[in-house]
Amino acid sequence: MVAEPPVRDQSVGPESAAENPQRPVLLEVRELKKYFPIQRGLLRRVVGHVKAVDGVSFAIGEGETLGLVGESGSGKTTTGRLILRAGQPTSGQVLFRHNGEMVDLTSLSRRALKPYRKELQVIFQDPYSSLDPRMTVFDIVSEPLVVHRAARGGELKTQVRELL
Numbered sequence: 001m002v003a004e005p006p007v008r009d010q011s012v013g014p015e016s017a018a019e020n021p022q023r024p025v026l027l028e029v030r031e032l033k034k035y036f037p038i039q040r041g042l043l044r045r046v047v048g049h050v051k052a053v054d055g056v057s058f059a060i061g062e063g064e065t066l067g068l069v070g071e072s073g074s075g076k077t078t079t080g081r082l083i084l085r086a087g088q089p090t091s092g093q094v095l096f097r098h099n100g101e102m103v104d105l106t107s108l109s110r111r112a113l114k115p116y117r118k119e120l121q122v123i124f125q126d127p128y129s130s131l132d133p134r135m136t137v138f139d140i141v142s143e144p145l146v147v148h149r150a151a152r153g154g155e156l157k158t159q160v161r162e163l164l
Helices: 076-083 110-117 137-147 153-163
Strands: 025-040 045-061 091-098 101-104
Touching: 025 076, 045 076, 076 091, 091 110, 137 153
Parallel strands: none
Antiparallel strands: 025 045, 025 091, 091 101
């Protein structure tokens, strides 16, 4: 006997941005693709492509958190790197709400991207390279605020408490 997959109870819990058009979308990924060329021979002729990310789409609304879960090599890290623009997508869009407007991060130059980078963060799969076990949760959460000079002192403590 095969068990049916669980169905989300629509009457319980917060709706996602995709389910509730009233909730503002903060980040939207549309048909994101990253293909790496397979090269052969002395002249490095392209003979095919590895589809690391192939048509990923999702939306994250205000107050939401998203976790990408999958097998090793399924494209989670590549997707995160493409959102942060640590790599160039083959195609697709990464839209980010900034000052009330949706901005396509994939179309921006490195220089134009700089103001948006401090508002985006990805924590990658390996917790020992992403989360320093010698740091407190407060230190880990506050680090981007300190690095980007977004808050100090009492304001820093208040913002971290709100995030947690």
